[in-house]
Amino acid sequence: MLVQVLDRCFEPYIDAATIAARIVHLGKEIDADYEGLNPLFIGILNGSFIFAADLLRAISVPAEISFVKLASYKGTSSTGNVVTAIGLEENLSGRHIIIVEDIIDTGRTMHAFIPELLQRQPASVKIATFLSKPEALVYPDIQVHYTGFSIPNKFVVGYGLDYDGMGRNLPDLYVLKDQ
Ligand code: IMP
Numbered sequence: 451m452l453v454q455v456l457d458r459c460f461e462p463y464i465d466a467a468t469i470a471a472r473i474v475h476l477g478k479e480i481d482a483d484y485e486g487l488n489p490l491f492i493g494i495l496n497g498s499f500i501f502a503a504d505l506l507r508a509i510s511v512p513a514e515i516s517f518v519k520l521a522s523y524k525g526t527s528s529t530g531n532v533v534t535a536i537g538l539e540e541n542l543s544g545r546h547i548i549i550v551e552d553i554i555d556t557g558r559t560m561h562a563f564i565p566e567l568l569q570r571q572p573a574s575v576k577i578a579t580f581l582s583k584p585e586a587l588v589y590p591d592i593q594v595h596y597t598g599f600s601i602p603n604k605f606v607v608g609y610g611l612d613y614d615g616m617g618r619n620l621p622d623l624y625v626l627k628d629q
């Protein structure tokens with residue numbers, strides 16, 4: 451069924467059951483890779499809040515989670531800046547970090563955030579993202595280790611992702627119609 455979010459019409463893309471099954475699989479992969487390492491997950495707000503909640507419950511190894519809020523804004527040029535709006539209080543030194551993102555689009559957010567993390571001398575940093583749009587990636591240095599779904603360069607909402615702040619609560623993922 452089509453859904454209306456603000457002024458746009460979206461059509462079903464990936465249903466909640468398919469998402470849930472994929473996350474169980476990601477959880478098993480992470481469990482196998484992080485046995486005995488007590489990973490620290492860092493969720494990037496706002497978009498990752500639902501994926502982070504489901505992913506953490508799909509993991510059995512002892513683990514911790516914290517969140518940061520990164521704001522990206524556009525200046526007069528076409529390149530966006532990323533600022534850390536809420537920082538991390540944890541000591542990251544020697545920790546195994548798994549960043550939890552809703553979507554890797556251009557890669558700009560991770561390109562700005564990962565050097566900040568590395569300054570704090572973690573033992574390792576990997577990225578777990580619900581979605582990635584490989585065709586949109588403009589920062590090839592960004593390596594994604596755990597991907598829920600790779601999708602074409604189309605605009606999606608639901609499962610935490612928004613269109614102008616709305617649509618995050620949709621349990622399924624939807625794609626903009628007639629794009
Ligand atoms: P980046 O370009 O990889 O830095 O991604 C920036 C942010 O853009 C993501 O964290 C999302 O919040 C947002 N974004 C990118 N593509 C979509 C989309 O299709 N729907 C909703 N938000 C998106």
Ligand code: MG
Binds near residue numbers: 494495496498552553
């Ligand atoms: Mg986001």
